[in-house]
Amino acid sequence: MYPKILIINGSARKEKNCYNxxxxxxxxxxxxxxxxxVFNIYDMNIEYCTACGxxxxxxxxxxxxxxxxxYEMFDKAKGVIVISPVHFNCISAKVKTVVDRTQAIxxxxxxxxxxxxxxxxxxxxxxxxxxxxxxxxxQYSGGDIVMDFFFKSVNNKLLYNIQLNNTxxxxxxENEVFKKTFTENIQEYIKDIKExx
Numbered sequence: 001m002y003p004k005i006l007i008i009n010g011s012a013r014k015e016k017n018c019y020n021x022x023x024x025x026x027x028x029x030x031x032x033x034x035x036x037x038v039f040n041i042y043d044m045n046i047e048y049c050t051a052c053g054x055x056x057x058x059x060x061x062x063x064x065x066x067x068x069x070x071y072e073m074f075d076k077a078k079g080v081i082v083i084s085p086v087h088f089n090c091i092s093a094k095v096k097t098v099v100d101r102t103q104a105i106x107x108x109x110x111x112x113x114x115x116x117x118x119x120x121x122x123x124x125x126x127x128x129x130x131x132x133x134x135x136x137x138x139q140y141s142g143g144d145i146v147m148d149f150f151f152k153s154v155n156n157k158l159l160y161n162i163q164l165n166n167t168x169x170x171x172x173x174e175n176e177v178f179k180k181t182f183t184e185n186i187q188e189y190i191k192d193i194k195e196x197x
Contacts (some may be wrong), residue, residue, distance in 0.1 A: 004029075055103055059114055105153050131134065
């Protein structure tokens with residue numbers, strides 16, 4: 001049985017903001033009988049994409065690591081949620097590694113015209129960016145660009161793009177204003193997922 005929602009926690013830090021956000025999402029989904037799986041990707045063995053061209057010829061990646069089973073899960077899922085800390089106005093390095101490895105899906109669709117993912121299936125994406133610094137212009141710009149490509153690659157419509165800043169001073173757990181917005185978005189996301197059934 002495949003999980004309906006894949007939750008990618010892109011931070012290496014345990015019991016901190018991204019981790020706690022992932023657990024809160026998991027709890028909300030469970031309360032609504034929506035199955036999910038959290039990928040704490042810093043605990044996973046995921047090789048870097050080497051641009052070797054293997055997937056351009058085969059439609060799948062040559063690396064048989066912890067990323068391998070995720071490809072079929074992307075296809076079977078109803079949605080993907082990515083939570084990443086903001087590093088230099090972009091996503092974390094490990095999230096970028098996951099994004100790069102979806103080149104295999106991209107190749108199957110656009111190079112081989114034999115998609116490894118059902119392109120007609122509706123899926124809904126959510127991206128949550130967690131910045132330590134107070135808000136400033138361009139704080140999320142790099143991540144927005146990369147994640148737009150990622151969600152298109154895994155055929156998710158990115159309907160939710162949520163941004164949290166100043167977590168070096170006020171954590172997710174302490175930020176009541178953000179938590180209200182976050183909860184409202186999660187409930188809307190759950191409603192959208194249920195409508196896909």
